[in-house]
Amino acid sequence: MRLAIVCYPTYGGSGVVASELAIHLAERGHDVHVVSYEQPFRLDRSLPNLTFHGVQGSDYPLFRYPHYTLNLSNKLIELVEDHGVEVIHSHYAIPHAVAAWQAREVLKDCSRTGTNRFPRKDGSCRAPVKLACTLHGTDITLVGRERAYYEMTRFAIKQQDLITAPSAWLAAETDRYFDTRPGEIRAIPNFVDLVRFSPDAAQPWRATLAPEGYRVITHVSNFRPVKRIEEVVGAFAALRRRMSAVLVLVGDGPELPKAEHLARELGLRDDLRLLGQQRPEPILQSSDLFLLPSRSESFGLSALEAMACGVPVLGYSSGGLPEVVEDGISGVLCPEGSDICLGTLAANLLDDQPRYLAMRAAARLRAEQFAPKPIVDRYERELLALIGEGERQATA
Numbered sequence: 001m002r003l004a005i006v007c008y009p010t011y012g013g014s015g016v017v018a019s020e021l022a023i024h025l026a027e028r029g030h031d032v033h034v035v036s037y038e039q040p041f042r043l044d045r046s047l048p049n050l051t052f053h054g055v056q057g058s059d060y061p062l063f064r065y066p067h068y069t070l071n072l073s074n075k076l077i078e079l080v081e082d083h084g085v086e087v088i089h090s091h092y093a094i095p096h097a098v099a100a101w102q103a104r105e106v107l108k109d110c111s112r113t114g115t116n117r118f119p120r121k122d123g124s125c126r127a128p129v130k131l132a133c134t135l136h137g138t139d140i141t142l143v144g145r146e147r148a149y150y151e152m153t154r155f156a157i158k159q160q161d162l163i164t165a166p167s168a169w170l171a172a173e174t175d176r177y178f179d180t181r182p183g184e185i186r187a188i189p190n191f192v193d194l195v196r197f198s199p200d201a202a203q204p205w206r207a208t209l210a211p212e213g214y215r216v217i218t219h220v221s222n223f224r225p226v227k228r229i230e231e232v233v234g235a236f237a238a239l240r241r242r243m244s245a246v247l248v249l250v251g252d253g254p255e256l257p258k259a260e261h262l263a264r265e266l267g268l269r270d271d272l273r274l275l276g277q278q279r280p281e282p283i284l285q286s287s288d289l290f291l292l293p294s295r296s297e298s299f300g301l302s303a304l305e306a307m308a309c310g311v312p313v314l315g316y317s318s319g320g321l322p323e324v325v326e327d328g329i330s331g332v333l334c335p336e337g338s339d340i341c342l343g344t345l346a347a348n349l350l351d352d353q354p355r356y357l358a359m360r361a362a363a364r365l366r367a368e369q370f371a372p373k374p375i376v377d378r379y380e381r382e383l384l385a386l387i388g389e390g391e392r393q394a395t396a
């Protein structure tokens with residue numbers, strides 16, 4: 001299969017999932033073209049059949065706003081014409097699903113043959129490129145619902161030949177707000193690299209992060225409002241009243257200064273470790289608990305990465321997080337908005353060493369249910385079926 005994967009390159013779950021899927025599919029022999037405005041940070045493998053294509057913009061003075069969607073559509077047209085891409089797989093609907101649909105509309109115009117910059121060699125009109133889109137979260141729950149984006153997002157989603165979401169919850173939210181038919185969206189969970197993310201008894205960063213006897217509580221995110229950073233600090237404050245602990249914040253984003261401000265107000269500034277953007281593995285391996293009290297997390301890939309390192313997760317029983325974290329087994333879930341509940345239950349857990357150790361083991365076991373192979377198998381099957389290759393591949 002010749003596939004274009006379109007994604008955001010930044011630190012964030014959708015770019016991680018897209019990059020790792022691209023690597024796995026390339027390792028399986030597919031011809032994979034990753035498209036973004038920058039090389040995604042997790043696209044860190046060199047393979048002859050895995051190519052990154054950067055989208056170039058233009059800063060013509062008339063343009064007050066960049067036209068990334070147009071530039072991306074043009075790049076996708078080139079990839080179909082030059083590399084015979086059969087499927088465009090967009091990660092995060094805005095604007096990727098729109099750009100993919102635009103590209104397909106242009107490619108449908110057979111009269112372009114021989115007159116455009118990329119004439120089809122045999123002069124024939126190709127089978128239309130197939131479109132797949134993996135919805136990730138705020139493209140559905142937040143940004144996509146804004147009036148300035150809604151109609152085009154809804155339309156572009158409905159033009160896709162395959163729509164997936166990382167949780168049944170996000171699929172249902174899409175049905176509710178974007179008129180997709182129940183059952184139309186395939187729920188394919190995210191996966192985690194269980195070797196890269198695994199427990200390490202040496203706890204490599206522990207001594208740097210906290211004095212002896214202190215607990216290490218970690219949060220990793222892009223620090224957007226949806227991550228409820230004030231509740232991360234609130235939960236930590238409740239725990240801190242019961243025991244010595246540090247709060248480690250990994251990542252960067254608009255709400256990060258708020259964390260520092262709140263911690264200062266609460267007299268906890270000295271307990272805060274602001275690490276910025278880092279590879280999270282050694283930090284997770286040195287952590288006792290992971291906090292993720294988001295308003296609505298469609299899945300919570302960062303939580304899964306923590307669990308793979310044997311770190312129990314504390315978050316809310318809303319959104320898609322309960323499809324990843326089993327309350328009372330691999331983590332603790334409280335009703336949305338109750339940060340004090342999170343902090344109190346976190347302290348109770350850490351005070352109960354046998355229960356805590358059992359939960360660490362259960363977190364890793366749960367993460368193992370999100371191993372890459374069966375999940376990449378599902379993506380591969382669904383994508384191959386779009387080009388009528390499913391059965392051939394299955395019987396080969």
Ligand code: GMT
Pocket residue numbers: 008011012013014015017136137138139166190226294296297298299300301302
């Ligand atoms: O939707 C976002 O805020 C961005 C997106 C990302 O690129 O990180 O995050 C979403 O996609 C991840 C990968 O599927 C999920 O693990 C996150 O839960 C999801 N974020 C939200 O739903 C807030």
